[in-house]
Amino acid sequence: MRMIARRLGLYALTAWVAITVNFILPRLMPGNPIQTLIGKLQGQVTPNEINAIKLSFGDVKGGFISDYVTYIGQLFHGNLGVSITLGAPVSSILRETVPWTVGLIGISTIISFCVGTFAGAMLGWMRGSRLDTLIPTATFFQAIPYFFLGTVMLLIFGSHLGWFPVLGAYSSNVTPGWNWAFVASVVRYGELPVISIVLSSIAGWMLGMRNMMITMIGEDFVLMAVAKGLPRRKVIVHAARNAVLPSIANLSLAIGLVVSGALLVELVFNYPGVGDLLLQAVLNEDYPLIQGIFLVITLTVLCANLIADVVYLALDPRTRTEAAV
C-alpha cells in the first residue's frame, strides 16, 4: 500500500510539472493569441474592441505568478478557457472529441495487444513451424506508412467493395445518444479504422512476445513445468506469464499515445477525434485549445502509466520488493 501511495505522490508531482510546463510554454512562444486574433480581423477593430477581446481571453495584467495561480485555480474548476477559432469553451469541445479518439484508438490498441500477444506466445512456443510465416506478413503491414495503408483499405473495402461504411463515426440517419441504433452504427463505422490500426500495429506485439517466449522456454522453470507432468497448456501459461511482462510495460507507452497518435487515422477516416482537432488548433494558432489538448494528452499518459504500474505490480512480485527500501 505504501508503495502505491508513493507512486501516486510521484504521479501528482509529474502532473504538476506537466501542467506548469503547459502554462509556461505558450508564454515562451513568439506572438500571442490575442495579437493573432486581432491580426485575423485585419485592422477592422477599434481599441475598445481590442480591450474587450483581451478581457474575454482573461488577459488582465496580473503578472506571471498571479496568472499562474489563476490558471491552476481555473484548471481545478475544469475551466480550460475558450477556443479562439471555435468560440466554445475548450472543456466542452474536448468532452465531445476525446471519447471518440479514446474509444477508437483505445479499443484498437487493446485488441492489437491481446491478439498480438496471444499470437506471439503461440509463435514462440511453436517456433520453426509453418506459423512463422505470420511474422513477415505482420511486419509488412507495420512497415507500410499508415496513411497509405489506411487509404488503400478505405478505397478497397470501403468505396470499391462497399463492405464497410466510410467517412465519419456514425451514420447520418441515427440520433446520437444511448440508443441501440446509434451504438450499432458507431460499431459498424468503427470496424474498418479498428482493423486498419490493428493490422498496422500488431507486428510489434507479436514479435516482442514471441522473442520473450523463446527466451522463457529456455528457462529452468519451464523445464520444471514439463518435468512436473503439467498439461501442455499449463506449461505454456508458465512461460507466457513471465514473457508478457515487457509487453505490459510497452502497452502503457502505447496507451499513452492513444490520444496523440490518432491524427492519421482520423484524417483518413474523417473521424471526429482529438487528432483532427489538434491539427486544426495548431494551424489556427488556437492556443487555449492546443493547451487543453496537451493537458489531456499529458493526463492520459500519466493515467496509462499509473495503470500499467499497478498492473505490473500485480503481475510481477519482484517489483514489489522496492517497497522495503
Added chain:
Amino acid sequence: MTDPLHVRDEREARDSAATNTVDRPTSSEFVLEVRDFSVDYGVGSSMVRAVSDVSLNLRRSSVLGVAGESGSGKSTLVYAMTRLLRAPGVISAGNVMLNVTDDHGNALAPVDLVRANEKELRAVRWSHVSIVLQSALSALNPVLRIGKEFDEVLKTHRPEMNKTQRRERAETLLTMVGLDATRLDRYPHELSGGQRQRIMIALALALDPELVIMDEPTTALDVVTQREIINQLYELRTRFGFAMIFITHDLSLLVELADEIVVMYAGQIVERASALELYEAPRHPYTLGLLNSFPPLHGARRELTGIPGSPPDLADLPAGCNFASRCPYVMERCHQEEPRLTALEEGGRSVSCWLQVSGASASVPVELARTPRVKRAHPTSEEAVS
C-alpha cells in the same frame, strides 16, 4: 505441432501406436533399467554423440552418483533418460525402462520412457520421477508464490484432493525439509538460496516418487548449506526410500551420499563401482584425477592436483581411448584401441581402461591398485529401507 521441450525421437512416430508396455508383472528390483543408451545433438553431418552406449541399473531406494566434468554428458544422459532433453538433443539408441509401482508398492506395467508418448510421460512425471535442478531460483517460477508450485503439482496429479488438503500437504512437506509453513506465501526471490533448494526438494517429494533426480542440487550453495542439504537428503532418503540419481562433478560429495557411482567421460561411463570402493581405490586414471581435484569433506587434507588438459571435442574424438591425451599412465595401446567398460575380476565394479585388463602388458600403477577397506560410510540401500 512442434513441441520444443520434447525430444523428437525418430521412433516416436513409428511406435506411438504400438503398445508401450512390456509384459512383466512382477516388480523388478530395479527402478530404472537403461540399455545401450545413446544421445546425439543434431542430426546428419553436424551430429555430435553426447552420450554413447550407456547401460545402467538403478536399484530401488538406492542412490546412484553420476560424476564427471562439465561436458562429460552426465546431465545429457539423465535429462534424455527422463525425456526432458531439449532440442537439438535426440535419443538415437537404447531403451529406458521405468518399473513403477502404485502407492501401495504393487508393481504396475513398466514404462518404456524412450517410446512413451506425451500422455504416458505426463502420467509418470513427478508422481514417479521428479527432479531437482541446480539453480532453485531459476527453477521456481518467479511470479508464483511457493504454495502455488505445490498446489499445481498436487492439483494435476492428485485431482481427488481439495484445496485444504493440498495446502496441508504442502505445509507438511515444507516442515519435513525444516522450513516454516509460512514460506508457502512467499515468492522465490524473497527466500535464500538454501531455502529455495529445500523447497525444491520438498516439491520433488510431493507425490512420493520412486526416483528423484538431483542435478547438482548443491553446486550453487555455500559449503555449510551444502552440508545441511546433503544431510537432509540422506535423512529423507532413509525415511521415504526413494531412489536417487545424483549428478555432480564433486566426487567427494557423492562418496558420502551415493551407494554406487558411475564416472562419465566424453559421453561414456569409464568407471562404475560402489561409492566407497571408488573413493578409496579408483581404477580409472580419470577417476583418480577427479578425486584429486576436490578436497574431501572429511579426513586428512591432501594435495589437490586436478587433471591437466581439457575434455576432447565430441565431434572429433580421437582413435583409441578418449582420455589418452590427458592420461598420465598412457600406453601405446591406448592410442590404437578403444577400451570397453569391462567387469573387473575383484567383482562388483567395472572400468574402461587398458591398464586394468588382465594380462595387460604394463603393470598397474600403485595409485590405481589400492585395496579398499571393507567398511562403508553409510548403510547400503537394502539396509536403509528394511
